[in-house]
Amino acid sequence: MMTKPLKQPRINTWQGVHAEVLRRLNARVWKPGELLPHEVELAAEFGCARSTVNRALQLIAEDGLLERKRRGGTRVVVNPEHKATFSIPVIRVQVQQRGSAYGYKLLDRQIKRPPKRVRETMSLENKAKLLQIRAIHTADSRVYVLENRWLNLAVVPAAADIDFSEQSSNEWLVEHVPVSGGALTLSAEAADEQQAAALECSPGAAVFTGERITYNAKGAAITWVELVYAPGYRMNIEL
Amino acid sequence: MMTKPLKQPRINTWQGVHAEVLRRLNARVWKPGELLPHEVELAAEFGCARSTVNRALQLIAEDGLLERKRRGGTRVVVNPEHKATFSIPVIRVQVQQRGSAYGYKLLDRQIKRPPKRVRETMSLENKAKLLQIRAIHTADSRVYVLENRWLNLAVVPAAADIDFSEQSSNEWLVEHVPVSGGALTLSAEAADEQQAAALECSPGAAVFTGERITYNAKGAAITWVELVYAPGYRMNIEL
């Protein structure tokens, strides 16, 4: 008599182990809060090397479904959080991906002191002056988004020589300045007079707004940008 | 005479290789569009195994900074896209993380036919009936978000026996129903009469809105939910 079935097919790819473990989590074979068998045991069961099991479990742990500790083993997370990854393409690409013709127009470009809110977010001194760029991006000749950017010339001196009338600051930065971190804030705002004029909508209209700050490898703020989308814009994210 | 300096310290952890490669990308040692040395070469230079280099490069490629092909080697991406990962915690946790007291109130619970938009998004038949749940979540006794959910009882029959007056459908689902995919749509909307009343704001106010649909492992739509946040809400994402 055998105590364990030996007939089960070998699972010796990390994708295979990944899928099988997910299946067992879904099927509640391993219930929330429970401990999984050790990597060595699972490797033996699947007929593969421990490192293969390791890779699969690490991935699942990154997705938030498992919790792993050195001495404590691998445990099923009780209330898993949804995790989503999305990419923020250059605006031109966003527009073109929708199948629309892209257009760009520079509204304004000048060096001056930024408002307090921008100064504080970027951790700048009071007297600091930045390059402000205001522009609109269009899709099929209709306004798509209004861009209001403050660029730190102390960090990106080369930007002082660009006039941004042909290429958007958005694209220039992606091509020329390496970014290492940042933060994004999304909100719903009522369009003010100036924004409404630029977006060809009525003042007070609900507009989807994103504020983004980016830092270089040394932690210095490169730029702060506010993107105000025309009414009706929807941001889609796969989960 | 030596053609290569041999003094450089060994880099034999994947984290070390990861950091060093990122440094060289930032410093433009390898420029956008260029080909990197092969894994074997890099392994020799760093004094580590190829698999260590492989792990580091794969991670960077996942972040969108490198592009790897089987025969074509590893290339520096020209216009890297920002990638961001964020998690969607249960609303109670969101509120508590802000240091506020969480409250929940069920407004409405009934079985009926959903509106066309929901039916189509969930790919349901015309006659299908769903469980609709409307509720508000509060932070420090102020309305935080209005939840409007449609639950597919054909997929989650157990939900029919829950009244959702104590525990929100949000939390119940996370605990009891495994999710394998979905989509999230964010937008700015003008609050309608009903929403304004629930959110204690004026009709037409700009409200941040998220619509989410989730699927089980078989691809069947579990639920569709609309979350309308009270004016002033901001969603923060680290990059």
Next chain:
DNA sequence: GAGTGGTCTAGACCACCCT
């Protein structure tokens, strides 16, 4: 102290894709 996951290594084979 001991058991668990985290990682490295050296070697091997394979899949893909460019030439």
Next chain:
DNA sequence: GGGTGGTCTAGACCACTCC
């Protein structure tokens, strides 16, 4: 056809943490 990344393996050592 041949060169590249993708992956697996078996073994080893280490780091962390629980008992």
